[in-house]
Amino acid sequence: MRGLIKAAVVFALAAGGFANFGPVNAGEDLPAGVTVVKAPAAKGGPLAEILSGWGSRSKSTQQLQQDDFENPGYLWVDKGETLWNTVDGKAGKSCATCHDDASVSMKGVGAAMPKWDAKLGRPMTLEQRVNACRTDNMEAKEWKWESDQMLSMTAYVKNQSRGMPVNVQADGPMEPWVKRGKELYYTRVGQLNMSCANCHEANYGKFIRADYLSQGQSNGFPTYRLKWQKVGSLHRRFKGCMKNIRAKPYKRGSDEFVAMEIYLAQRGKGLQVESPAVRN
Amino acid sequence: MAKSKPRVKAPKKAAKGDIVTIKTLISHKMETGLRKDKKTGEIIPRRIINKFVAQFNGKDIFSVDIDPSISANPYFQFKMRAEESGEFAFIWTDDNGEVHTKKSKLKVS
């Protein structure tokens, strides 16, 4: 094992020589439908600048997000559009029955998620909002968080906000959730005793073995990951990160992950929605 | 489960003799038959799209015999010389015999 770690260290250091990795500047190559991948950070914040995960990927991965046809995430966006117009549940309604044309009614909606729900007295992620609509208005069954339907619907709805600035509410009733998310972000957990910040704040822009560490921004989710060979949710990515540091992951849709989602969106303000992004 | 529609990008119009580019993408896991189910330890049976055919006016212009080394959600890009107006047919067949077809018209002037 010792030799293995040693070999891995050598590889991590040697990998610094790859020429095709590294953040790009806005105005150079950009993802389709997006004009900003690098933004100035708010004063007093923890980051010098806000960087989309786009810049941490290799040229050939980036190319998949530079043309909507090349982007396999659009297979889910297409499925989402079909589902939007499909009647489901006892009420005999589809999404379109109430919300009509998604390109009008859903514009900006995904960019502002998670959003405070005054009636429920809590924030709702896009997944939770979709399911609330399904059970309350359509009298249809809930979709599972990581189901093909939910991923397709969230990719479709988020895609209607592509290129719009991330616009989550962080004040008022959302404040305690931002605070809780921040707390979780900086809390070391797991056998490796690491926090989100150890990688994504202190070491972004460096190699973790052969992989280039991003700031862990959330503006591209749901994202098509080459590793998953499909689209996946932000909470799935959270779970993956927690497993990597040998921590017991929270559940998808848990208050912990919702708080982290809110904090991350707030932390990434200045970036634009890229969903569905293509990442490693 | 929402059935996925294949995505095809083919031109609608072309001048006679033009070389046109066609791009296709379809949602498929491309299960290799070499992976084990993490819970049961059993091999997950192979299920891939094993054949893709592109036809124009009923004649094969391009086809691919596919093995499991092709990525999930298979993508193919290829060309055709536009000689006459007509209809493209794109046909994907998987190991379970499931067939997806998409058609698209081309006007040649």
Add this chain to the structure above:
Amino acid sequence: MKSLNRREALVFSAVTGGLLLMTPTGAFANAGDAMKTMEEFTGGKPVGDSKLIALEMPEIAENGNTVPLAISVESPMTPDSYVKRVIIISEGNPRPEVATFNFSPLSGVAEASTRMRLAKTQNVIAIAELSDGSLHMAKRQVKVTIGGCGG
């Protein structure tokens, strides 16, 4: 470009070192299997590297699940002289066969691209068979990086 200092690198390697252990061993095609597949395709006829065929792939693949591949063969693509088929062979995947592109004079140009899986750093071979029976080969080495948390 910044890189990790020694201590950070050690910690990060511990994070991801397990991945190395999970890499399946055995059951991989080797150059010998690839050779067999090649012979089946060529019928044992000799085939050498040729300038007529080009195989484009990235030098380094960020993730082995989706590696772009493009082939092109110089040919007039007329009924008298055209590219019949191009086979793609992997030297390092569990099975050597990747795909066979079948062209016709209607193709106009013998060009095609797709995305393939690469289990590890290896050579990928493309062999074209033309309507006159001639064979033309191109070979590319692609390095597959074993990812950190991303890969």
